[in-house]
Each structure stands twice: as structure tokens, then as C-alpha cells.
């Protein structure tokens with residue numbers, strides 16, 4: 191009998207980004223009735239009541255339309271989103287920062303636009319207003335600052351003009367009851383520590399893109415979460431596609447590692463995981479690690495955001511997080527190779 195990890199269904203959050211980016215199975219653009227409604231129905235049938243989106247994902251309207259089609263009152267679900275990064279017109283030499291793989295199935299209404307940044311309080315208010323209208327409920331259960339470290343790399347980040355006023359606006363919105371929680375949605379774990387040092391007492395949840403190869407930094411965030419009283423959200427568990435590969439990542443076709451095309455070093459790292467895992471699929475390792483985090487850090491690691499365009503895969507992910515088995519010798523070898531922290535609890 192497989193050992194069952196008691197991960198409550200409340201831990202699972204459905205990530206909506208593919209409602210905007212696609213592609214759906216078989217390719218082509220995303221269609222709400224054909225692709226979004228069955229996924230939202232599957233999530234609700236599983237007992238998932240929380241959905242995660244972002245202004246940038248161009249996905250929230252589709253979620254709202256699916257809820258309407260299913261006759262679900264949007265106020266009966268929890269909806270959290272992200273601001274700062276938004277969709278703008280392709281003018282004045284604006285460039286697209288998304289990898290090509292993320293742009294393949296975009297619905298027609300969102301084509302020909304590109305990602306931009308607006309950190310002003312008025313801009314953020316507009317972004318959140320649009321999210322609230324498109325989702326259709328009364329309040330936002332969480333709003334995260336979306337990818338400030340990406341902004342820093344791409345166009346620069348000035349804390350005093352880009353973060354402090356945004357935080358002040360979100361605090362006002364939280365005090366007014368329009369937003370329940372203030373969060374981060376980021377790909378760089380170190381930014382969490384920078385944020386809590388610069389903006390003490392603000393953070394309700396730190397959402398970081400996750401996979402087993404960043405367990406070390408994640409343990410540091412959990413430590414800070416205990417001390418500074420915030421919760422941790424895993425924004426995905428496969429780092430894009432890295433932990434879904436079934437062939438040697440060293441030679442596999444292009445895949446996403448932390449949502450950018452994997453480079454040679456990342457391929458080599460993933461290849462080490464692949465060979466040590468042996469007959470245990472990488473997908474099972476990622477799910478088991480996520481489940482162990484939920485079980486061993488209750489109250490701190492509270493959300494696993496996962497997403498797919500295939501309903502049966504959502505069912506499978508929930509099952510794997512609770513049941514996927516990694517043999518003891520594989521854990522031992524991963525720890526000996528320093529791919530998993532030595533003190534990580536594997537039961």
C-alpha cells in the first residue's frame with residue numbers, strides 16, 4: 191500500500207496562466223467552452239476552491255466566463271492575482287519578455303500586445319479593477335507583486351518609486367477590504383528576504399516558482415516565514431517543464447527551466463536528477479517534495495499552485511502530491527549528491 195500524505199485539498203490552487211497562454215491539447219487558441227470550462231469543473235469537483243492568476247496572464251476573463259457558464263457564484267471561490275506586469279500596446283519599441291513557448295495559444299483578443307510594467311498606484315488600481323471585473327467577485331483574496339526581479343533585470347527597478355508606493359496602495363486596499371492578502375509572485379527566492387527587510391510586516395504570502403532543485407533556498411524562506419509570520423505558496427512544482435521530462439534533460443529538446451529555456455548548466459543539473467531518480471519519474475519526485483513540504487510545514491507552506499490544460503492531469507497531480515513514492519535509496523543518493531538538502535524530511 192502506498193503511504194498517503196495527508197495534504198488537504200485546500201492546499202491546492204489552480205493556476206490560470208494557460209487559460210491565457212495556452213496552448214490547449216492539440217494546439218490552436220484557447221476556447222473557453224471547450225478548454226476552460228472542463229478544467230474549472232474538474233478543479234471544483236476535486237474540491238479546489240482557489241484560483242491564481244495575474245494581470246499579465248490574460249487569463250482572468252476566461253476564468254470569469256467559465257464560472258458564469260458553470261453557474262458558480264464567483265464569491266464562493268478564492269481568487270488571487272498579481273499586479274505590476276501588465277499587457278500593453280506594441281508601441282515605442284516595446285519588447286515581449288515572454289519565452290516563445292508561452293505565446294503559442296493566445297486567444298485572438300490578446301494577440302499583438304506585449305508585456306510592460308506599471309508600478310504606479312493609479313496603474314495598479316486600474317490593473318486590479320480589471321481583474322476584479324473579469325473574475326466577477328467582490329474582493330481579491332490575494333494580490334502579489336509580480337516579478338519585480340524580472341523588472342530589475344529587464345528595465346531596472348528603483349525601490350522608492352517601483353515598490354514602496356505599490357505596497358502603500360496595496361495596504362490601503364487591504365485596509366479597505368478590497369484585497370485580503372498582500373503577496374509576492376516571483377522566480378527568484380532571494381527577493382523574498384530583500385522584501386521583508388525593506389517592507390517589514392507587510393507580507394502575507396511569498397509565492398515562488400518551485401521545483402526540488404531549489405529546496406535549499408525554499409527552506410530559508412520557510413525559516414523566514416516562521417519568524418516574520420507569512421505563508422509560502424509554491425507557484426508550480428515542475429519549474430515550467432523541467433520536472434516533467436521523461437528523457438535525459440542533457441539532450442532533450444528545448445524545455446522551460448524556471449520559465450525560461452534551459453541553458454547548458456541547467457540541462458546538466460537536471461540530467462543529474464534524472465539519472466539518480468532512475469525509474470522514479472522526475473514528475474513524481476517534484477510532487478513528492480511538494481507533498482512533504484505541505485505535511486512537514488503546516489501553517490507555513492500553505493499553497494501549491496498547479497496548472498495544466500488537461501483535466502486528467504490535474505487529477506493526477508493532486509494524487510501524486512499525496513501518493514507519489516520516492517524509494518529510500520533515491521532520497522539517500524540525491525542527498526549524497528547534494529541535490530536535496532541533507533536535513534530535508536522525506537517522510
Ligand SMILES: NC(=O)c1ccc[n+]([C@@H]2O[C@H](COP(=O)([O-])OP(=O)(O)OC[C@H]3O[C@@H](n4cnc5c(N)ncnc54)[C@H](OP(=O)(O)O)[C@@H]3O)[C@@H](O)[C@H]2O)c1
Nearest residue numbers: 205206207242375376425426427428429496497498499503
Ligand atoms: N512569477 C510568478 O509569479 C509565477 C511564475 C510561474 C508560475 N506561476 C503560477 O504558478 C502556476 C503553476 O505554474 P505551472 O503551470 O508552470 O505549474 P507546474 O505545476 O510547475 O507545471 C506544470 C507543467 O507540468 C505539466 N504537467 C502537469 N501535470 C502533468 C502530468 N500529470 N504529466 C505530465 N506533465 C504534467 C504541465 O503540462 P501541460 O500543461 O501540458 O499538461 C506543465 O508543463 C501558474 O499558473 C501561475 O499561477 C507564477
